[in-house]
Amino acid sequence: xxxxxxxxxLVGFVGGIIVLGGFFLTDPSLRKAASTVVxxxxxxxxxxxxxxxxxxxxxxxxxASAGKPIDxxxxxxxxxxxxIMVVIGLTSGTTAKVYAYMYDNVYRSGAATVxxxxxxxxxxxxYRAFRIRNAHAALFMVAGLIAVLGPASIGAYxxxxxxxxxxxxxxxxxxxxxxxxxxxxALGIVSMGARTLLGIERGYFGGE
Amino acid sequence: MAxxxxxxxxxxxxxxxxxxxxxxxxxxxxxxKVRRIAAxxxxxxAAGRATEMGRPIHMTFGSGELxxxxxxxxQVLSAVAGACARLGTNLYVSVCRSxxxxxxxxxxxxxxxxxxxxxxxxxxxxxxxxxxQQGYTAGVLELMETQKVAGNFMVGNMLAESITFAETGNRxxxxxxxxxxxxxxxxxxxxxxxxxxxxxxxxxxxxxxANQMAFLTAEEAGKYLLLGLIxxxxxxxxxxxxxxxxxxxx
Numbered sequence: 001x002x003x004x005x006x007x008x009x010l011v012g013f014v015g016g017i018i019v020l021g022g023f024f025l026t027d028p029s030l031r032k033a034a035s036t037v038v039x040x041x042x043x044x045x046x047x048x049x050x051x052x053x054x055x056x057x058x059x060x061x062x063x064a065s066a067g068k069p070i071d072x073x074x075x076x077x078x079x080x081x082x083x084i085m086v087v088i089g090l091t092s093g094t095t096a097k098v099y100a101y102m103y104d105n106v107y108r109s110g111a112a113t114v115x116x117x118x119x120x121x122x123x124x125x126x127y128r129a130f131r132i133r134n135a136h137a138a139l140f141m142v143a144g145l146i147a148v149l150g151p152a153s154i155g156a157y158x159x160x161x162x163x164x165x166x167x168x169x170x171x172x173x174x175x176x177x178x179x180x181x182x183x184x185x186a187l188g189i190v191s192m193g194a195r196t197l198l199g200i201e202r203g204y205f206g207g208e
Numbered sequence: 209m210a211x212x213x214x215x216x217x218x219x220x221x222x223x224x225x226x227x228x229x230x231x232x233x234x235x236x237x238x239x240x241k242v243r244r245i246a247a248x249x250x251x252x253x254a255a256g257r258a259t260e261m262g263r264p265i266h267m268t269f270g271s272g273e274l275x276x277x278x279x280x281x282x283q284v285l286s287a288v289a290g291a292c293a294r295l296g297t298n299l300y301v302s303v304c305r306s307x308x309x310x311x312x313x314x315x316x317x318x319x320x321x322x323x324x325x326x327x328x329x330x331x332x333x334x335x336x337x338x339x340x341q342q343g344y345t346a347g348v349l350e351l352m353e354t355q356k357v358a359g360n361f362m363v364g365n366m367l368a369e370s371i372t373f374a375e376t377g378n379r380x381x382x383x384x385x386x387x388x389x390x391x392x393x394x395x396x397x398x399x400x401x402x403x404x405x406x407x408x409x410x411x412x413x414x415x416x417x418a419n420q421m422a423f424l425t426a427e428e429a430g431k432y433l434l435l436g437l438i439x440x441x442x443x444x445x446x447x448x449x450x451x452x453x454x455x456x457x458x
Contacts, residue, residue, distance in 0.1 A: 024217050026210050041307070048306035052336030055309065059332055074350070111342035114349075118368055121375040128378075129396035181391075181404050187430045188405030189276040190223060191412075191423045196279060200419045201411065 009199035015040075016197040057082070081106065143169055215456040219430070226429045230422035239418050240425045245410050247385050247400035248287065254359030254383040255291040263358035264298035268348055268373065269312075270388060271304040271341040272365025276408070277388040278308060281364035282315055283411035284387070284402075288361055289319030293328065297359075300351060301334045304344035309336045345369040352376050362394070363387040363402060374398055 015037045021027075022034025057079065064075030081102075088099045130141045149155040150166020195201035209217065230240060258265050267288055269281045285301065292299040301316065303309045313334045320329035337347030349372065352360065360377035362370060366388045374397035377384045386394025387402030387410070394401045402410050405427060412420035441452045 024210060024213050045305070045307045048309055049339065052303070052306040052309045052339075055332065055334070055336045059335060062332075107340075107343075110346070111340065114342040114346045114372075115368070117372055121371045124375055125371055125393070125396045183434055184405040184431065187427045187434075188408030190220070190430070191227075191405075191427045192276040192279060192408045194220075194224060194227065195412070195420055195423050200417070200423070201279070201283070201415070 009202070013197055013199060016193075020197075143174075147174070212457055214458040219433075222433070223426050223430055227423045227426035230425045231419050234418035234422055240421050242409065242413055242421060242424060245402070245406060245413055247387070247402050247406070248410055248413060250383060250385050250400040251284075251287050251291050251361075254361075254385070255288070255295045255297045257383060258292075258297045258358035259295045261358045264300055264355050265292055265359035265361070266300045266302065266348075266352055266355070266357040266377075266382075267361040267363070268302045269304070269308055269364030270362065270366035271344050271369055272367050272388075274305050274307050275365055277366075278305070278364040280407045280411040281388065282308070282311055283414050284361065284363045285312060286315050286319050287414045289316045290323060293320045293323035293325045296325075296328070298330075299333060300355060300357070302344070302348045302351060303334065303336050304339060304341070306336060306339060309334065341367065341369060345372055348373060349376055352380065352382075356380055357382050360384045362398075363407065366393075370394065371397065 018030070018037050019034045022031045025031075060075040060078045062075075063071045064079055065072075067075065085099070085102060088096065088102065092099060126144075130137075130144060132138045132141055146162065146166050146169050149158065150163045150169070155162040155166065192201065234240075254265060265288065267285055269278045272278070289299055291297070299316070301312045303312055313331055316334060317326070317329055317331070320326050335347065335351065337344045348369070351357075352373070353376065357377065357380060360373065360380075360382040361384075362373055363385065364387075366373075366386070370386065370388075370393045374384060374386060374393060378397060383400075384398040385400045385402070386398040387407040388394075391401060391403055395403075409424050409427075412424050437452070437456075441456075444450075444452050
């Protein structure tokens with residue numbers, strides 16, 4: 001029970017105090033210790049990555065072996081490239097030409113495609129957000145239009161003062177609201193960090 | 209002490225002092241009052257609706273690194289998993305950062321155990337897709353589309369993927385709750401938003417722990433202190449006195 005409940009809190013507390021000490025104090029050995037503790041995170045993430053990869057293979061193996069035809073295809077579409085990349089990476093290294101070719105021409109183009117979907121989603125979200133349903137939404141739309149049109153070349157073409165107003169909107173009301181928001185957010189993070197460090201916040205291992 | 213960090217250190221000590229005073233008060237039965245957070249009540253509503261529709265709920269923490277918003281998101285997961293276990297709703301959790309994966313599994317397991325429904329807990333419903341942002345995005349989109357999710361919770365370190373998930377959820381007619389780094393996106397797309405520090409207040413509220421509530425009081429006190437310092441600093445600087453600015457910079 002000590003290993004499941006008290007030990008993680010103890011490790012978190014000691015590690016947290018070292019990292020905090022490295023932040024506040026100038027002692028070189030303490031700063032080095034803090035840097036070492038932070039680097040342990042990479043090691044822990046590597047172990048977790050193995051678990052994640054096992055989950056990915058298991059779920060997709062089940063889909064490929066027992067699902068509907070479309071599920072089989074989806075499962076195989078993930079498993080086959082996964083195996084190919086692992087085999088090439090282990091035998092030729094991650095700097096091999098064939099590995100780089102697969103990464104640049106398969107993964108990167110796929111990733112760019114997924115990322116480009118954002119443009120369409122932003123437009124549809126903006127359409128809904130800019131619909132004037134009440135006074136707040138109207139204000140939001142006016143401010144949004146000024147902020148979008150102002151810096152664009154068409155803004156100055158429509159009205160010479162538009163870029164000046166857009167600059168004011170971004171630098172005064174928007175900046176003021178953002179800073180107030182960020183102060184609240186920073187205090188929330190300090191509170192969450194302190195709770196976690198002291199073992200009061202235990203949500204990350206189920207709150208037990 | 210490192211240059212420029214004395215002020216932060218003093219503020220941290222004051223913050224902890226206020227929190228400990230309220231923790232002491234909580235032991236004597238005096239708990240701080242916390243207003244109801246509408247977004248948290250949406251958890252039961254979404255789980256109930258999903259059960260009626262026979263569709264699952266999806267939760268994710270974003271592609272950003274494991275940080276305070278993700279820890280708050282994991283606390284929200286315990287409430288979502290509890291509601292799903294209670295109502296018999298299927299819950300899918302997708303993760304991008306591998307270190308979040310075992311935590312999410314453990315939280316789900318405990319939530320199902322607390323509702324005496326451990327036999328209904330499916331470890332494989334916690335899905336790891338990829339550490340790469342776009343691989344993770346593609347995986348979540350596929351999961352949301354194929355499972356036709358009726359509830360979509362996005363609480364954590366959400367980055368550019370937030371708008372993609374929120375718009376997909378919107379198209380599927382899912383009840384959506386957002387919270388974390390992409391608040392502006394969520395305001396435009398979600399039914400409920402844990403705005404700014406509400407996210408951390410929600411984490412404390414869900415736990416129901418008086419000690420965690422005490423930290424919320426310290427947060428509020430910190431806000432008033434900072435507001436006072438901003439006003440005082442503005443007046444002093446306008447009058448040409450840099451004493452406060454120099455003190456904070458030490």
